[in-house]
Amino acid sequence: MDVLLQQLINGLILGSLYALVALGYTMVYGILELINFAHGEIVMVGAMVSVSVLAALTAAGVPVALALPLALAAAVVVCVVTGVLVERVAYRPLRNAPRLAPLITAIGVSIVLQNLAMIFWGRQYLSFPPVIEVQVYDVLGATVSNVQILIFVVAALTMGGLLLLVNRTRLGRAMRATAQNREVAGLMGVDVNRVIAATFIVGSALAAVAGLLIASYYGIAHYNMGFILGLKAFSAAVLGGIGNIPGALLGGLLLGVIESLGAGYIGDLTGGFLGSHYQDIFAFLILILVLTFRPSGLLGERVADRA
Amino acid sequence: MAWAAFGVLAVLLIALPFLVEAGLGRTWVRILDFAMLYVMLALGLNIVVGFAGLLDLGYVAFYAVGAYFYAILASPQFGLHLPFWALLPMGAGIACFFGVLLGTPTLRLRGDYLAIVTLGFGEIIRIFLNNLNAPVNVTNGPQGINMIDPVRIGGHALTRPIEILGVQLSGPHAHYYLFLGLTLFVIFAAIRLQHSRIGRAWAAIREDEVAAEAMGIHTRNVKLLAFAMGATFGGLGGGLFAAFQGFVSPESFTLMESIMILCMVVLGGMGHIPGVILGAVLLTMLPEALRYVGPLQQELIGRVAVDPADLRMLLFGVALVLVMLFRPQGLWPSPMRARELRPDNPDQVRQEQESLYDAER
Numbered sequence: 001m002d003v004l005l006q007q008l009i010n011g012l013i014l015g016s017l018y019a020l021v022a023l024g025y026t027m028v029y030g031i032l033e034l035i036n037f038a039h040g041e042i043v044m045v046g047a048m049v050s051v052s053v054l055a056a057l058t059a060a061g062v063p064v065a066l067a068l069p070l071a072l073a074a075a076v077v078v079c080v081v082t083g084v085l086v087e088r089v090a091y092r093p094l095r096n097a098p099r100l101a102p103l104i105t106a107i108g109v110s111i112v113l114q115n116l117a118m119i120f121w122g123r124q125y126l127s128f129p130p131v132i133e134v135q136v137y138d139v140l141g142a143t144v145s146n147v148q149i150l151i152f153v154v155a156a157l158t159m160g161g162l163l164l165l166v167n168r169t170r171l172g173r174a175m176r177a178t179a180q181n182r183e184v185a186g187l188m189g190v191d192v193n194r195v196i197a198a199t200f201i202v203g204s205a206l207a208a209v210a211g212l213l214i215a216s217y218y219g220i221a222h223y224n225m226g227f228i229l230g231l232k233a234f235s236a237a238v239l240g241g242i243g244n245i246p247g248a249l250l251g252g253l254l255l256g257v258i259e260s261l262g263a264g265y266i267g268d269l270t271g272g273f274l275g276s277h278y279q280d281i282f283a284f285l286i287l288i289l290v291l292t293f294r295p296s297g298l299l300g301e302r303v304a305d306r307a
Numbered sequence: 308m309a310w311a312a313f314g315v316l317a318v319l320l321i322a323l324p325f326l327v328e329a330g331l332g333r334t335w336v337r338i339l340d341f342a343m344l345y346v347m348l349a350l351g352l353n354i355v356v357g358f359a360g361l362l363d364l365g366y367v368a369f370y371a372v373g374a375y376f377y378a379i380l381a382s383p384q385f386g387l388h389l390p391f392w393a394l395l396p397m398g399a400g401i402a403c404f405f406g407v408l409l410g411t412p413t414l415r416l417r418g419d420y421l422a423i424v425t426l427g428f429g430e431i432i433r434i435f436l437n438n439l440n441a442p443v444n445v446t447n448g449p450q451g452i453n454m455i456d457p458v459r460i461g462g463h464a465l466t467r468p469i470e471i472l473g474v475q476l477s478g479p480h481a482h483y484y485l486f487l488g489l490t491l492f493v494i495f496a497a498i499r500l501q502h503s504r505i506g507r508a509w510a511a512i513r514e515d516e517v518a519a520e521a522m523g524i525h526t527r528n529v530k531l532l533a534f535a536m537g538a539t540f541g542g543l544g545g546g547l548f549a550a551f552q553g554f555v556s557p558e559s560f561t562l563m564e565s566i567m568i569l570c571m572v573v574l575g576g577m578g579h580i581p582g583v584i585l586g587a588v589l590l591t592m593l594p595e596a597l598r599y600v601g602p603l604q605q606e607l608i609g610r611v612a613v614d615p616a617d618l619r620m621l622l623f624g625v626a627l628v629l630v631m632l633f634r635p636q637g638l639w640p641s642p643m644r645a646r647e648l649r650p651d652n653p654d655q656v657r658q659e660q661e662s663l664y665d666a667e668r
Contacts, residue, residue, distance in 0.1 A: 035419060090628055097635030100362070100573050107566055108627030115621035231426070231562070238423045281434050284427035291424055292412045 002141030007264040008257060009139070013148050015256020016155035017217060020210040021233035022240070022248040023162060024203035030179040030243035031199050033099070037106035038086055040230015041113035042079050042204050046211025047221040048117055050075035051126045064131045075208040082113070083204030084197060092193070110227070117223040125220045151213045158209050159249060162202070166245060171198055179243065235287050241300025250298060259283050324483045335595075336479040340551065342591040343486035344544055347493045349571040349587035350580065351540025354497065356569065357578030358506060359533035360513030361414070362422040364565055365429025369538040371436060371560035372405050373398040373545025375446060378555045381456040384447060391458050395546045402542020403535045410534035414527060429565055436557040451556025458485060458550045466553070482551055489547065493540060497580055500536070509533055513578075574630055576637030585639050597622050 021043055028036040050071040057067035090105040135146045166172040177185040178195045186192045214229065215221040232255065240251025262282030290298065327335045348370060355363045376398040380389045413424045440448030457466040465485065466478040500506050508529045511519035520526045549555050567590065575586020597619040604615070630638065 029419075033419075035422070090632070093632055094635055097631075098577075100356075100577065101631045101635035104570055104573050105628045105631045107570065108624045108631065111620055111624030111627070115617060115624065119617050119621070227562075231430075235423060235427065238420060242419065277438055278434065281431050284431050287427050288413065288424050291416055291420055295416050295420060297420075 003264060004261075005140055006142035007260045009142055009144050009148075011257030011260035012253060013152050013217070013256070014260060015236075015253035016152050016159075017210060017214050017252075018233050018236045018255050019249045019252025020155050020158060020206055020213070021229060022237040022252045023159065023245065024207050024210075025230075025234050026237040026240075026242055026245060026248040027175075027199050027203050029237070030245075031175065031182075031196060032091065032095075032102075033243075034091060034102050035106065035234065036091075036203075037103070037230065038090075038109040038113060039203065039207060040226035040228075040233065041110045041117075042083055042086075042207040042226075043211045043214065043229060043233075044117060044221070044223065044226030045082055045113065046075040046079045046208035047215040047225065048121050048126060048211075048223065049078045050208070050212040051128055051215050051221045052121070054131065055126070055129050058129050058131055068131065072209065072212050075212055076205050079204040079208035079211070080201050083200045083207070087197060087200040092196075110230075114223055114226065121223055123223070125222050126215075128215045128219050128221065147216060151217055154209065154213060158206060162206065163245065165202065171195070175199060232283065235283065238297055239287055239290055241297030244297070244299050247297055247299035254298075255283055255286075258286050320487060321484075324480045328480075333477065333479065336477070336483060338591065338595050340479055340482045340486055342588045343483070343490045344547060344551070345568070345571060345587040345591045346490050346584050347486075347540060347547075348544040348568050349575070349583050350493050350497045351537045351544065352568050353537075353572050353578065353580070353583045354500065354509075354540070355533050355537035356572055357583065358501060358509040358513065359530055360509075361530060361533065362419070363425045363534070363537065364422045364562070364569065365409075365425035365427070365432075366537065366541055366568055367560045367562070367565040368409075368425075368429040368432040369402040369405060369541030370545040370548070370564070371432055371557075372402045373542030374549040374555045374559070375436060375452070375545070376401050376542070377546040377549040378452040378455045379445065381550075382452050383454055384444075384452050388456055391456065391546075391550055395543065398546040399539045399542040402545065403539040406535040406538025406541075407531060410531045414530045414534065426562065426565075429560075429562060433557050433560050433562075436560065446557075449557060451554060451558070453554050455549050455553050455555065457553065458482070458547075460485075486547065486551075489543070493543075494580065494584070501580065505529065505532060510578075570627060574627070574637060576640035579637070579639060579641035582637055582639035582641070586637070589638075593626060594619060594623055 021039070024039045024042070025036060028034060028039070053074040054067055054071035057070060058064065062070070086109050090109045091102050094102045094105060132147055132150070136143050137145070137149075164172075166175060174185070174190045174195045175198070177188065177190055178192055182192055185195075211221075214225075233252065236251040236255040237248045238251070239255060240247030240249070242248075259279050259282060263279035266278050266282065294300075324336045324339060327339055348366075351369075352363065352366045355361050355366070377391070377394050379385065380387050380394055381391065382388075409425065409428050413421060416424060436446045437449055439446040440450075446452065457464045459465065463469060465481045468475060468477050469481065470476070508519065508524045511522065511524060512526055512529060516526055548559075552559075568587075571586040571590045572583050573586070574590065575584065576582025598615060600615045600618050600622065
């Protein structure tokens with residue numbers, strides 16, 4: 001029982017991180033129908049910047065209560081600039097090109113970002129400075145640390161903020177309108193280019209938050225971390241129904257829970273035949289199964305066939 | 308005239324490894340071999356992506372299946388040393404079977420969902436290869452399988468140098484001729500497929516699936532056929548890779564590899580066979596050519612400022628972006644596609660854009 005609870009807690013925390021990254025994918029996809037392959041790398045940039053700024057500040061004797069927000073702010077600024085730049089240079093010129101062309105530039109951009117990060121920060125792992133003293137609490141036989149709680153709270157607040165932005169503000173309404181029909185939105189007086197740029201700004205800021213949280217979750221940051229993370233987050237977005245914001249939340253949480261439950265129980269389920277390193281298989285297998293029976297994702301609207 | 312051009316081309320292709328060796332060294336003959344291998348793989352993926360318009364991001368899984376099938380049955384791993392020429396078609400067949408296995412439940416998905424499912428499948432295969440060393444050691448895990456039997460022709464192992472008619476042929480040279488022959492076969496098969504009844508059915512599905520169905524095309528079976536056909540070529544390439552390299556490990560079959568092959572197809576010109584060949588050759592050569600950026604830095608600014616190994620992939624990414632920005636239709640698109648994408652006809656552009664890989668949209 002406590003194993004189950006423990007895996008559920010771990011899964012929810014991991015899932016909240018996936019959800020945060022998945023939101024970035026889903027927002028861009030909703031508006032541009034583009035798989036923004038570079039998004040995982042933006043998260044990586046956020047993680048690297050926040051870790052190195054945090055390390056520098058704490059080494060200089062800045063108190064943690066000030067250093068953490070400053071590191072986050074630095075990560076947000078760098079990620080937003082990178083995200084907007086990527087949109088401007090690699091995606092905007094191709095908006096009317098064949099659909100696979102921006103996919104290739106996205107891949108190109110992600111290779112570029114990864115290698116820039118490698119040249120800039122080197123190949124070694126950056127470790128997250130131990131700024132918060134870890135305390136472990138006991139919850140019904142399972143353990144949870146204060147850092148984990150903090151991660152979950154920050155992720156939840158960020159996602160709540162995003163939901164408010166999309167559903168309650170003028171910009172959010174413009175975003176939803178653009179996602180539904182770019183041309184008609186333009187006719188209604190929405191500046192589509194600005195909305196798309198704003199989407200990238202918001203998505204990149206989310207990525208920066210996610211980067212910081214993920215670095216503190218794993219305790220390390222590495223130039224190579226973005227790719228597999230992006231892959232899983234994108235899977236989460238598809239699982240929930242891509243282009244759908246609540247779907248990305250649900251998909252992210254579900255993927256996290258499935259992964260940690262899978263890792264915890266796969267040995268028992270298969271009589272010890274398959275070990276916990278098969279956890280990634282679990283995630284992808286569930287993905288394939290869900291999509292086979294619900295081809296548009298869990299919360300995705302049923303797209304009526306054209307006929 | 309056409310025959311003369313053909314003759315010149317044939318002589319050039321035959322002389323190519325010797326010219327390359329004389330000009331650039333033995334390593335480049337090996338790179339040439341890999342270019343041939345990638346041409347075969349890219350043409351296989353082109354059937355799926357270019358002809359039928361299905362975005363497949365897990366193509367490397369079939370390549371892996373072919374490679375491991377050969378590696379397991381022709382290496383000290385199980386002490387089996389079955390003959391190459393029997394295993395190669397069997398490996399292709401197994402890959403084809405995997406293609407059908409994946410395609411059957413998933414081919415009704417819309418474009419991007421299909422992409423992510425194929426991607427997941429590719430990862431699953433790789434994770435299995437990585438972990439199937441316990442409890443029964445099948446794939447030898449992350450270490451991979453070593454000492455795989457080379458290709459044998461009439462009892463002669465292709466990796467050993469041989470003298471034919473007074474010409475000394477090294478391993479890479481001999482493989483070049485083998486791969487050239489197979490590549491020509493694959494090109495021939497791809498061209499024949501494109502202009503066959505099935506090829507036209509693929510094009511119809513790519514352009515408009517509903518209309519294709521109304522014309523009496525059994526869309527599910529025809530799409531499945533494209534998938535299976537592409538997978539077969541992937542399996543073929545995998546067997547060749549294993550025998551040529553003598554070593555396979557899960558490292559060679561990552562998602563990046565799938566993406567690389569997709570880039571070859573798109574960069575060259577989707578659905579256009581000469582374009583795809585060009586894309587494959589260019590993208591195989593480019594990272595190797597970029598190894599020379601170290602000496603170049605030395606010459607330009609007098610010192611090596613950035614480690615060339617680091618800079619290499621960076622420049623590769625920049626090149627991908629630039630080519631797509633300036634030629635979104637690919638370097639050498641088919642004449643028809645180039646016309647359809649001409650900006651003075653927005654309606655056709657729109658239609659083309661929407662049907663490119665997502666026929667149901």
